[in-house]
Amino acid sequence: MRIEAIELRRIRLPYRAPFETSGWREEANHSVIVTLHSEGVVGWGEAPVGVGPWYNEETQSTAWVMMREILAPMLLGRDLSRPEEVDAIFTRVRGNRMARAGLEFAAWDLFGRAQGMSLSTMLGGTRQRVEVGVSVGVQESIEALLDVVAGYVNAGYQRVKLKIKPGWDVEPTRAVREHWPDLRLQVDANSIYTLDQADQLARLDEFDLLLIEQPLAHDDIIDHAKLQRLLRTPICLDESIVSPDHARWAIELGACGVINIKPSRVGGFTAARRIHDLAYAAGIPVWCGGMLETGIGRAANVGLASLPNFSLPGDISANDRYFHQDIVTNPFTLNPDSTLSVPTGPGSGAEVDLERLAAITTDYVMLHA
Numbered sequence: 001m002r003i004e005a006i007e008l009r010r011i012r013l014p015y016r017a018p019f020e021t022s023g024w025r026e027e028a029n030h031s032v033i034v035t036l037h038s039e040g041v042v043g044w045g046e047a048p049v050g051v052g053p054w055y056n057e058e059t060q061s062t063a064w065v066m067m068r069e070i071l072a073p074m075l076l077g078r079d080l081s082r083p084e085e086v087d088a089i090f091t092r093v094r095g096n097r098m099a100r101a102g103l104e105f106a107a108w109d110l111f112g113r114a115q116g117m118s119l120s121t122m123l124g125g126t127r128q129r130v131e132v133g134v135s136v137g138v139q140e141s142i143e144a145l146l147d148v149v150a151g152y153v154n155a156g157y158q159r160v161k162l163k164i165k166p167g168w169d170v171e172p173t174r175a176v177r178e179h180w181p182d183l184r185l186q187v188d189a190n191s192i193y194t195l196d197q198a199d200q201l202a203r204l205d206e207f208d209l210l211l212i213e214q215p216l217a218h219d220d221i222i223d224h225a226k227l228q229r230l231l232r233t234p235i236c237l238d239e240s241i242v243s244p245d246h247a248r249w250a251i252e253l254g255a256c257g258v259i260n261i262k263p264s265r266v267g268g269f270t271a272a273r274r275i276h277d278l279a280y281a282a283g284i285p286v287w288c289g290g291m292l293e294t295g296i297g298r299a300a301n302v303g304l305a306s307l308p309n310f311s312l313p314g315d316i317s318a319n320d321r322y323f324h325q326d327i328v329t330n331p332f333t334l335n336p337d338s339t340l341s342v343p344t345g346p347g348s349g350a351e352v353d354l355e356r357l358a359a360i361t362t363d364y365v366m367l368h369a
């Protein structure tokens, strides 16, 4: 399929409630939305970047410039025979994986829509429904936390992830565990601890957590391997795994027992599937992380999470957990068994609400081959 034109949109879509991690707070989604055009078909993608370089080095502004000046021109006019070719075209680009992923997702969606095949089928998915949970940001008090968690548990979520940081780790986790002894519970530190805080992290072992996510530095693998030997709870790496090689190194070093795969963090579905496959071969379970995406990125994540080794619940909640009004007309709703149904329509399955998208777009450009 020849890439004839690419539309890029910077958006600002406010969250229902601000989201706070160990290191930053966000009030709205600031993704870059991509539309590829070929032979009368359009494919959609989302680069779920934020305002500042707090999660990784990318921001909405860096992704916008990278896509507009470097990445989109590399695709325009190319005649692709498979979506995997986009990953190959971008291999000479260093970093900027979320910007790359936004375009790569759109290419998968384009091929899926052109061929009448769902993203899940194209990627080799085996599930009709994927287990999901909810990620709960840092709250003002333990009472507020218990209220928020109660709301999600009552809504049907059977797995909860708590954001932790020094001063907000053992006690909030204990409070949630005491209230819900059987809840599937995990915590996420977003890289805020150092190895000399291993004793504090080991205190979390008593809460029967599924995993402790990314306790140490965003670019570390070595200290995580040392820390894993001191903890009973499996470490799950997120920020540290930016490529299939990073996954292989982490597995070889024993730096984690679980991997969070965010396709946007690793440059797209081609790399995400490679990580899935090599973790599967090594007996390491994976799950699909989230970046508070709009309905476009969410549908893509659900498709990926249908692959067989996604054996832990993903950070993929129903759309109404994030936004009052999303930019798709077919949002996901939570099934009673804490799952989302995998779309079976062509491509990711997301039906974009163009009027709503226009209303939240802050910058727009259309580039032609």
Ligand code: NPG
Pocket: 021, 050, 055, 134, 135, 136, 188, 190, 238, 289, 290, 291, 292, 293, 315, 316, 317
């Ligand atoms: O449900 O999409 C979701 C949120 C999941 O906690 C979540 N994401 O560190 O994994 C993370 C965190 C995050 C959110 C990271 C926004 C970066 C930006």
